[in-house]
Amino acid sequence: MTAPILRRLSDLRALHSDWRREGARIGLVPTMGALHEGHLSLVAAAKAACDRVIVTIFVNPKQFNNAEDLAKYPRTELADAEKLAPYGVDAIYVPDPDQIYPEGYATTVSVAGLTDVLEGEFRPGHFDGVATVVAKLFLQCGADAAFFGEKDYQQLMVVTRMARDLDIPITVQGCATVREASGLAMSSRNLRLSPEALGKAGQLYPVLQDLANQLRGGADFGDIVAGARATLATAGFGEIEYLDLRCAETLEPLSRPDRPARLLVAAWLGGIRLIDNIAVDQLND
């Protein structure tokens, strides 16, 4: 059955009070729509861990630092509701813009440090927009747990820190990246890749896997990163905004090889910006 689509906070709150009376554990999956298997894996995780699940769909203008990207962001609400139907979601919250940013709205949530690097460097203001809307969604939905994809690894770190710093009583759970058969991380923006670019895009993850394997074997990142960049260039990738090895918890440059590490990449292909990442534990010291 298709879940009710709610556009007003007051309607969400009414449902929420009923669920609280039932003693239900409430799960939240925030999205910007154009749902794919990656989003649906978060919904499945939420359903497995919670009694009631809210999926939100809101294309948040404050996190777009590129007007064209915002204008071209896919909007597919009906198809999204159909994809959610088999999961038994309890509510789809598609807030009218004034429910999130009413006239005179003036508050920004900003997580320092963690947001200065990687995505933060190349998408200025992006994480302020993310932290602000996610804080609002956490508070509006009053959920006990929220589910985010590791595909947006830095975002996962940012919202976890934001909830902790603001004492929002919610558990943030990261979920593994869902991939196409080629290894390409599923992403709504993949819809904008040409068939030719789609063919090339599958080469990004194997490059990360290869780097990770070499690092696990004791290679020095500085010695192997140029080769990886060259492989991507040969495959047809354009600008590589970053390809970095970072501390998995703080996203600072890795200073101690005994800490969990993460390789993260953002690269342009056929006019579309792709991001991906991979865990690299077991680095040799």
Ligand SMILES: Nc1ncnc2c1ncn2[C@@H]1O[C@H](COP(=O)(O)OP(=O)(O)OP(=O)(O)O)[C@@H](O)[C@H]1O
């Ligand atoms: N392939 C994936 N595997 C697991 N989670 C994912 C995947 N893609 C997106 N998600 C998660 O779904 C949530 C909503 O993401 P969003 O709606 O931005 O989708 P997206 O596909 O990442 O789109 P975009 O093209 O904007 O990056 C986020 O927590 C995101 O990390």
Ligand SMILES: CC(C)(CO)[C@@H](O)C(=O)[O-]
């Ligand atoms: C978390 C989020 C829904 C906030 O707008 C968005 O950044 C996304 O879809 O990953």
Ligand code: BAL
């Ligand atoms: N998937 C993260 C949201 C964004 O790229 O704007």
